[in-house]
Amino acid sequence: MEKNVLLTIAYDGSGFSGWQRQKGLRTAQGEIERVLSLLCNQEISVDGTSRTDAGVHALDQHASFKGDFSIPVENIPRAANDLLAAGLYTEMEKGYKGKSADIRILEAKEVPMDFHARFNSKGKMYRYLIDTSEECDLFSRNTAYNLGQALDIEAMNEACKYIIGTHDFKAFEAAGSTPRESTVRTIYGLRVFPLGNSGLIAVEVKGDGFLYNMVRIMVGTLVDVGLGKRSAEELPDILESLDRTKAGPTAPAEGLYLAKVYYEEEDLKTWKE
Amino acid sequence: MEKNVLLTIAYDGSGFSGWQRQKGLRTAQGEIERVLSLLCNQEISVDGTSRTDAGVHALDQHASFKGDFSIPVENIPRAANDLLAAGLYTEMEKGYKGKSADIRILEAKEVPMDFHARFNSKGKMYRYLIDTSEECDLFSRNTAYNLGQALDIEAMNEACKYIIGTHDFKAFEAAGSTPRESTVRTIYGLRVFPLGNSGLIAVEVKGDGFLYNMVRIMVGTLVDVGLGKRSAEELPDILESLDRTKAGPTAPAEGLYLAKVYYEEEDLKTWKE
Numbered sequence: 001m002e003k004n005v006l007l008t009i010a011y012d013g014s015g016f017s018g019w020q021r022q023k024g025l026r027t028a029q030g031e032i033e034r035v036l037s038l039l040c041n042q043e044i045s046v047d048g049t050s051r052t053d054a055g056v057h058a059l060d061q062h063a064s065f066k067g068d069f070s071i072p073v074e075n076i077p078r079a080a081n082d083l084l085a086a087g088l089y090t091e092m093e094k095g096y097k098g099k100s101a102d103i104r105i106l107e108a109k110e111v112p113m114d115f116h117a118r119f120n121s122k123g124k125m126y127r128y129l130i131d132t133s134e135e136c137d138l139f140s141r142n143t144a145y146n147l148g149q150a151l152d153i154e155a156m157n158e159a160c161k162y163i164i165g166t167h168d169f170k171a172f173e174a175a176g177s178t179p180r181e182s183t184v185r186t187i188y189g190l191r192v193f194p195l196g197n198s199g200l201i202a203v204e205v206k207g208d209g210f211l212y213n214m215v216r217i218m219v220g221t222l223v224d225v226g227l228g229k230r231s232a233e234e235l236p237d238i239l240e241s242l243d244r245t246k247a248g249p250t251a252p253a254e255g256l257y258l259a260k261v262y263y264e265e266e267d268l269k270t271w272k273e
Numbered sequence: 274m275e276k277n278v279l280l281t282i283a284y285d286g287s288g289f290s291g292w293q294r295q296k297g298l299r300t301a302q303g304e305i306e307r308v309l310s311l312l313c314n315q316e317i318s319v320d321g322t323s324r325t326d327a328g329v330h331a332l333d334q335h336a337s338f339k340g341d342f343s344i345p346v347e348n349i350p351r352a353a354n355d356l357l358a359a360g361l362y363t364e365m366e367k368g369y370k371g372k373s374a375d376i377r378i379l380e381a382k383e384v385p386m387d388f389h390a391r392f393n394s395k396g397k398m399y400r401y402l403i404d405t406s407e408e409c410d411l412f413s414r415n416t417a418y419n420l421g422q423a424l425d426i427e428a429m430n431e432a433c434k435y436i437i438g439t440h441d442f443k444a445f446e447a448a449g450s451t452p453r454e455s456t457v458r459t460i461y462g463l464r465v466f467p468l469g470n471s472g473l474i475a476v477e478v479k480g481d482g483f484l485y486n487m488v489r490i491m492v493g494t495l496v497d498v499g500l501g502k503r504s505a506e507e508l509p510d511i512l513e514s515l516d517r518t519k520a521g522p523t524a525p526a527e528g529l530y531l532a533k534v535y536y537e538e539e540d541l542k543t544w545k546e
Contacts, residue, residue: 100408104408135373138377
């Protein structure tokens with residue numbers, strides 16, 4: 001009998017040409033579909049919640065797929081992860097495992113047939129990491145925006161207050177994006193804070209939906225504020241302009257993490273993390 | 274007038290085919306020589322202290338080179354690092370810097386003409402990181418050995434006691450290594466400890482010299498002890514055997530860091546780090 005399965009997936013985006021399947025490129029969706037097709041003995045195609053770009057990471061991506069297969073749903077994560085890791089092992093004497101996979105299925109569960117990973121989601125949280133230490137950590141190149149300059153976090157949080165709420169975010173959509181029905185979105189939370197004394201600064205944003213590159217343009221604009229290139233009070237004008245050129249630059253992909261997908265509206269509206 | 278310069282260099286080994294210059298491959302030595310040759314307007318060749326293998330990291334590599342050039346020695350790090358980072362920038366609007374280089378010159382200083390980065394060094398310290406958490410950190414794949422199993426640190430430290438001291442370490446030399454004058458080395462310190470609650474375990478070893486793959490074979494053997502596959506008390510027999518097959522497997526490259534190069538004998542004999 002056909003089942004509908006919801007997967008929770010994590011990946012280090014640095015090794016992928018983004019989420020979406022593309023012929024001849026290593027993508028997260030492509031990898032997941034490859035191993036599920038092997039395990040389910042049929043061609044499987046999955047619907048992801050977020051189409052993350054090349055270099056963007058995911059801690060809590062979701063994807064659903066349907067199929068009539070015999071492998072117990074609860075066995076899918078372990079079996080899939082073994083396949084995902086195979087081929088990444090380093091050459092070692094006596095067969096020690098060398099590398100763990102850069103993409104993993106964290107959970108698989110059966111859901112009602114009408115459930116869809118993307119259409120049923122109520123919103124998402126993204127986290128963005130910025131390395132502000134003068135000499136950026138040698139090993140943070142693929143996991144944080146290597147800014148290498150100090151930021152005024154207080155000023156950035158001031159700017160956040162103008163972004164939170166329901167607005168037309170057209171100024172924060174990549175130029176040349178496919179036109180959408182509406183560019184109005186609701187941002188429920190947006191905050192900037194340091195991660196200990198590491199020099200890493202996190203930006204976290206929760207919303208019911210995001211336009212193409214919206215988080216990265218938001219972060220680029222907040223960084224401008226943090227560097228003193230713009231004042232927090234410019235934000236209302238930028239929003240009202242509906243003009244991409246008025247907002248800041250698009251912050252690079254490597255700092256961005258899809259951190260949480262919400263299927264309950266209440267979870268979206270409060271910070272519990 | 275000709276000068277002799279000592280460099281301190283750090284690199285993330287995951288992007289390099291090791292230290293040593295090799296035609297057609299990206300190596301740390303090759304990158305350093307490429308940018309120094311540009312800056313000094315002449316072909317520069319550097320002598321490194323340690324020939325790290327592919328995938329091995331360096332926090333404190335040293336290298337010396339001679340030349341008659343006009344750039345002030347103190348300007349070399351900044352100028353070289355700008356060249357090393359160039360080409361790694363991500364495509365961004367408005368020209369933000371995206372990536373910092375995966376190899377950096379930390380310091381350059383003039384030294385007497387008869388000083389040599391390798392021949393004058395009294396010893397080195399290596400650090401080895403092991404991710405013992407059941408699900409290894411998604412982002413530690415290139416920076417730690419993804420073991421994914423708990424280790425008995427106490428037993429490993431017991432085994433360390435047998436290794437510390439002056440021994441013939443032939444059992445801990447890669448099979449088929451070019452024969453050396455002597456395989457006797459002195460290990461001044463060897464210790465195993467957890468890094469907070471991260472699941473990461475560090476092995477640190479200080480010695481006057483290391484045979485080929487000696488640290489990685491030592492770690493592989495200590496891991497065997499930590500997993501209960503061997504007892505600490507087997508170490509004397511392994512050492513005395515002078516037989517590579519009696520020691521444990523070679524732990525993978527990605528966990529290994531050249532952590533310190535010592536030019537003073539006293540620094541080698543105590544733990545100050």
